[in-house]
Amino acid sequence: MHGGLEFGTWLLETGDGGWLEAIAALAATGDTEGARRQLTRAHRAFAAERDVPGIAALTPRETEVVTLLADGLTNREIAARLFVAPGTVSIHVGRAYAKLGVSRRAAAAARLAEAGLVRAGAR
Numbered sequence: 277m278h279g280g281l282e283f284g285t286w287l288l289e290t291g292d293g294g295w296l297e298a299i300a301a302l303a304a305t306g307d308t309e310g311a312r313r314q315l316t317r318a319h320r321a322f323a324a325e326r327d328v329p330g331i332a333a334l335t336p337r338e339t340e341v342v343t344l345l346a347d348g349l350t351n352r353e354i355a356a357r358l359f360v361a362p363g364t365v366s367i368h369v370g371r372a373y374a375k376l377g378v379s380r381r382a383a384a385a386a387r388l389a390e391a392g393l394v395r396a397g398a399r
């Protein structure tokens with residue numbers, strides 16, 4: 277889902293951020309929501325290092341929504357997965373598009389692939 281080897285390598289090599297330890301610790305306590313949020317923060321830090329326009333400006337929820345969007349989910353499917361209303365997803369998508377400087381799903385997915393957050397052509 278999240279771009280695989282490049283991001284995984286970065287997680288393993290980034291000792292100062294302690295990302296992997298924090299995610300594992302949260303997951304071990306059963307706090308899957310906390311682990312998911314921490315993983316989203318790690319994605320944003322990874323993307324910021326790659327200097328992809330707009331990625332660092334995304335909120336954790338916007339990052340999560342556009343990552344699911346890049347995986348090919350519809351707004352309704354994203355809403356069901358995140359337990360929010362489809363209108364809420366639409367708002368997140370619109371704000372993410374504005375920050376990424378795109379106007380279509382394919383362009384948003386390409387921007388995430390450029391940042392290494394999803395595989396190119398993941399759809």
